[in-house]
Amino acid sequence: MTRELKALAGIKLFEGLPKAQLESLVEITLLKQVKVGETLFEAGQPGTHFYAVVSGKVRVYRSAPSGKEQILNVFGAGESFAEVPVFEGKTYPASAQALEDSVLVSIARKGFVDVLRREPELALGVMALLSGRLRAFVTQIAQLSLKEVPERLAGYLLLLRAAQNTDALTLDLPKGQIAAYLGTIPETLSRALKKLTDQGLIETSGNRVRVIDAEALAHLAEAGR
Amino acid sequence: MTRELKALAGIKLFEGLPKAQLESLVEITLLKQVKVGETLFEAGQPGTHFYAVVSGKVRVYRSAPSGKEQILNVFGAGESFAEVPVFEGKTYPASAQALEDSVLVSIARKGFVDVLRREPELALGVMALLSGRLRAFVTQIAQLSLKEVPERLAGYLLLLRAAQNTDALTLDLPKGQIAAYLGTIPETLSRALKKLTDQGLIETSGNRVRVIDAEALAHLAEAGR
DNA sequence: ACCCTGGTTTGACTTTAGTCATGGAACGCG
DNA sequence: CGCGTTCCATGACTAAAGTCAAACCAGGGT
Known part of the structure; x- marks a missing residue:
């Protein structure tokens, strides 16, 4: 279990989280090894977990039938991604693929929401994270269009x-x-x-x-x- | 004060919020009348409030120096917007302008965050809202690019x-x-x-x-x- | 050292969308 | 009832970026 704990402790989003809560997250955490090019999930699949990068690099993207792809984000060590389906309980809006051999943690939606209810500061951290993502997307939309x-x-x-x-x-x-x-x-x-x-x-x-x-x-x- | 309360009660995000909390929001709420074409805020300005539409219609957009504009969202009655600076404490990522004569409420960042700390369910509602926004932006980015x-x-x-x-x-x-x-x-x-x-x-x-x-x-x- | 492979560059061409200019239709106001 | 302002449609043109094809280059493995 120690490896999971260490992995969780390295995630920016969980900085400052009381040890007790971190330990309760460990129970719903899975460590995952992926190789370059491996697909983690595809846009449209139902999403019940979110991820964080322990080491390596992951890209999140959408692809057109023609094969052209648009990258939305690239995540490195310490960063979490694919939070959207956690709070919406629907599908992944985009696909994710490892750009390098990587170690990831995946955290189950349900247990995570419970922790959020108990830890308002973590919840605020999540809101700030999502807001930052929104800001980045606004920029990206403006760049693409303008x-x-x-x-x-x-x-x-x-x-x-x-x-x-x-x-x-x-x-x-x-x-x-x-x-x-x-x-x-x-x-x-x-x-x-x-x-x-x-x-x-x-x-x-x-x-x-x-x-x-x-x-x-x-x-x-x-x-x- | 009753008008403010009624306005807040009509906002989707606040559905199900205990009356006591709604009333504590009233204290940091301002009703605002705007005419067609009026600008609420511009991208880059420091943002300390967020808004909700009581009646009317508002567009959120970015513009290029050339004058071309990209609309990010159009909000109608019951919808809130401009949450990003609340959780990031920075600037508005985009501009907002009334598309019709509208009535809005503006809610101060600081007090709102306090309510969020006390009301985990509201916090989860905010996260779901932000997630939905992210999903929409992902779609928009994919459409523009692909x-x-x-x-x-x-x-x-x-x-x-x-x-x-x-x-x-x-x-x-x-x-x-x-x-x-x-x-x-x-x-x-x-x-x-x-x-x-x-x-x-x-x-x-x-x-x-x-x-x-x-x-x-x-x-x-x-x-x- | 050689070959294979994938990533990158270059050229010629096509397509898409933006620019500029004009004209028309609709609506509100005197 | 006209007048003007605004919005919308159309045509001719230009510019940006995508497609296709070929060549190039660099690194890894044999």
């Missing part, structure tokens, strides 16, 4: 730059996945990178990108359609 | 059809607003309506649309890019 690909790319690079705190970025995902996150396809992403390079805003080599002119990037990212 | 305008339109018409429970639909918004909701512009919406009409799926006259071939519409809405 901005063109190079502008979305500029915004993404600036986010990476802020996260990595350097101008010498390492792309955190393969380019095809970044394309799917930006709502486009690899060919178009490739051309957008070329365009930014030609304009002297960045330099690229492999999965590394150097930000040359952050201000111009920011200005570009601001622009609207 | 479907073309006529397909999005088909999906929208089917939703209207389900809501109005008839094949003889009345558009609930001016077409320009529907365009902004679908992530396009009026001209393109106009052409999409024509296309569906030419294909014999619908007939239109003014703000009325008759669904002729619901099955074909559904099939179209399924299609992906």
Whole structure:
């Protein structure tokens, strides 16, 4: 049981939760190992558990019949996902797949709701988490609808730059996945990178990108359609 | 004070809330009258209140510098909105504007959080509400990224059809607003309506649309890019 | 060292949707 | 009863991004 407890303790959402409650969560927790490419669940399936990443990386996405995919989120260690069906008791709104070999915990809906009733602070934490997700989606919707690909790319690079705190970025995902996150396809992403390079805003080599002119990037990212 | 209480009682989110708690909410509630076109708040402003619609209609949207707008949601009587900054304590992620003369209530963040601590069932209701919103956004993102305008339109018409429970639909918004909701512009919406009409799926006259071939519409809405 | 594979880039082309401009229909107001 | 404002439809054009196909490159395994 100790492994489960340690796994739960590493989840951001559960920071500050009294040990007693953590232990009661252990009882409804399952550790899960998945390999790269493995699908955790598909959009439309009934969802009775939610997940958190102990180690590894998972992407949440929707796909069209044609095969094109739109990534909604990428989750790493300490992050939880697939909360929606817990509170709605319906289906998963999107699909999830491991981007790397990963260790996950899955937590049953029912028991979790009980803990929420007893722990208002955790409940507030969940609300804040969901709100943050909403904010991110609002941004993503606005980007998809109001901005063109190079502008979305500029915004993404600036986010990476802020996260990595350097101008010498390492792309955190393969380019095809970044394309799917930006709502486009690899060919178009490739051309957008070329365009930014030609304009002297960045330099690229492999999965590394150097930000040359952050201000111009920011200005570009601001622009609207 | 009675008017405030009656207004609060009509909000879906507060259904089933004990009277005592409703009354404690009254103290942090403000009734607000707005005229058509009036802006309630703009994306980026610090948000310390959330709102509910007593009567009228409000749209929540993001706009690009160019003037193009993307509608995220349209709220009618009984619905609440702008919860995000309550739980995150930051800015409004989008702007809100009255589509009709409306009566709203605004509820202060701080007091509301206190009530949430005392009322786990309300807290669960909020989580369900936020989850439903997330689900809707996931759908919207998928539509924007994976479907073309006529397909999005088909999906929208089917939703209207389900809501109005008839094949003889009345558009609930001016077409320009529907365009902004679908992530396009009026001209393109106009052409999409024509296309569906030419294909014999619908007939239109003014703000009325008759669904002729619901099955074909559904099939179209399924299609992906 | 070689081959295979998957990811990436590039080019030519097509399609979709946005832009701009114009005209028409409907509604409200004097 | 007209007048104007707003909304909507249409046409001609442009621009953005997707499709298809081919070449390229890099790494892992043999």
